[in-house]
Amino acid sequence: MMKSGYVSIIGRPNTGKSTLLNALLDFKLSAVSPKAQTTRASIQGIYMDDESQIIFYDTPGFLKTKNMLDEWMLRDINESIKSSDVILFLYDMKNYKEIFEFQLSKNQRPIAVLNKTDRISEEEAKMIERALKERFDDVVLISALNKVKLDKLIENIKKYLPHDNLFYPEDIITEKPERFFVAEFVRQAVFEIYGEEVPYSTGIIVDEFTEKANRKDYIRVKLLVERDSQKGILIGERGAAIKEVGVRSRKMIEEFLGRNVFLEIFVKVEKGWKDNKGLLRRMWEQM
Ligand SMILES: Nc1nc2c(ncn2[C@@H]2O[C@H](COP(=O)(O)OP(=O)(O)OP(=O)(O)O)[C@@H](O)[C@H]2O)c(=O)[nH]1
Ligand SMILES: [Mg+2]
Numbered sequence: 001m002m003k004s005g006y007v008s009i010i011g012r013p014n015t016g017k018s019t020l021l022n023a024l025l026d027f028k029l030s031a032v033s034p035k036a037q038t039t040r041a042s043i044q045g046i047y048m049d050d051e052s053q054i055i056f057y058d059t060p061g062f063l064k065t066k067n068m069l070d071e072w073m074l075r076d077i078n079e080s081i082k083s084s085d086v087i088l089f090l091y092d093m094k095n096y097k098e099i100f101e102f103q104l105s106k107n108q109r110p111i112a113v114l115n116k117t118d119r120i121s122e123e124e125a126k127m128i129e130r131a132l133k134e135r136f137d138d139v140v141l142i143s144a145l146n147k148v149k150l151d152k153l154i155e156n157i158k159k160y161l162p163h164d165n166l167f168y169p170e171d172i173i174t175e176k177p178e179r180f181f182v183a184e185f186v187r188q189a190v191f192e193i194y195g196e197e198v199p200y201s202t203g204i205i206v207d208e209f210t211e212k213a214n215r216k217d218y219i220r221v222k223l224l225v226e227r228d229s230q231k232g233i234l235i236g237e238r239g240a241a242i243k244e245v246g247v248r249s250r251k252m253i254e255e256f257l258g259r260n261v262f263l264e265i266f267v268k269v270e271k272g273w274k275d276n277k278g279l280l281r282r283m284w285e286q287m
Contacts, residue, residue: 004053005161008080010102011090013037013061016115020090020144021045021058024154027173028252029181030058031188035199037061038191040073041287042080043184044174052158053166057084069203069274072284077102084108086160088153089136092116096128099135109160112136113153118143178257179206179286185252186221186265189245190234198233201226203273206286207266216262219253224270224279234267242267 009017013036021030025045031038039060047054057080060073081087081102086109089100104110112132117125125141132139140156142149183204191199203224210218225231235242242265250263273279
């Protein structure tokens with residue numbers, strides 16, 4: 001009988017949650033970058049094999065909240081947890097001692113997942129595994145980047161899938177709207193191209209996404225920054241930097257959609273957008 005269930009991937013920024021989702025789906029769905037807090041909203045990805053359908057949520061890495069954007073992200077994490085049957089607590093070698101404060105109900109199963117095992121020795125891995133086993137019944141050691149032991153993780157999750165019906169058609173990989181992925185890939189490009197500060201100050205709004213018969217889709221994206229200086233950095237000398245954002249994100253968007261698009265990107269200074277309810281709502285609506 002087919003089994004199914006919902007699984008949240010929870011953890012500190014940069015522990016590899018989005019890398020894990022992409023690896024499990026064998027599809028680039030979620031933005032990945034070496035910088036912390038790349039993911040801003042939960043991303044749903046649907047895994048399917050002969051025995052099961054697993055709906056994964058990749059969530060934003062959680063930190064202390066400093067503004068309304070952070071609070072909305074935390075709310076998003078909690079929403080994902082609430083609707084999940086299994087919670088993967090993703091650790092790396094730096095933060096495995098940490099105890100997360102999320103409350104689970106008694107029919108929700110936690111699984112501790114140590115990621116990035118390719119970066120540590122076997123002895124270190126064993127030591128961390130023992131430490132995690134004191135707090136968790138289920139501990140799995142993986143490398144999301146190298147796709148090592150993901151089958152073991154899936155096996156472990158399958159023990160706890162509670163439902164015996166399928167929630168989604170077999171060939172679907174996500175239910176998120178295409179708009180969402182446009183924003184996601186533009187953000188990935190912004191994280192790739194700029195230094196430490198600017199990516200965190202940049203908000204992304206997909207202003208327009210129109211499909212055109214016999215022509216390329218038209219997509220207009222607005223990048224919000226907090227200060228004029230950031231606008232200057234985003235645009236770059238003679239517009240070179242923003243052009244690069246366009247080139248890279250268009251490539252990812254086209255790969256995802258499987259068709260060509262016409263992408264225009266604008267930059268606007270919007271002081272305090274991270275605390276602006278109307279703008280945050282617009283960002284969340286595209287999700
Ligand atoms: N060596 C190694 N690096 C990894 C592994 N998994 C992820 N990474 C790297 O860790 C960095 C962060 O990965 P992400 O997947 O963006 O991490 P995240 O947890 O989604 O981060 P946020 O969205 O910011 O919370 C990237 O540079 C990844 O390539 C792994 O198994 N081994
Ligand atoms: Mg992420």
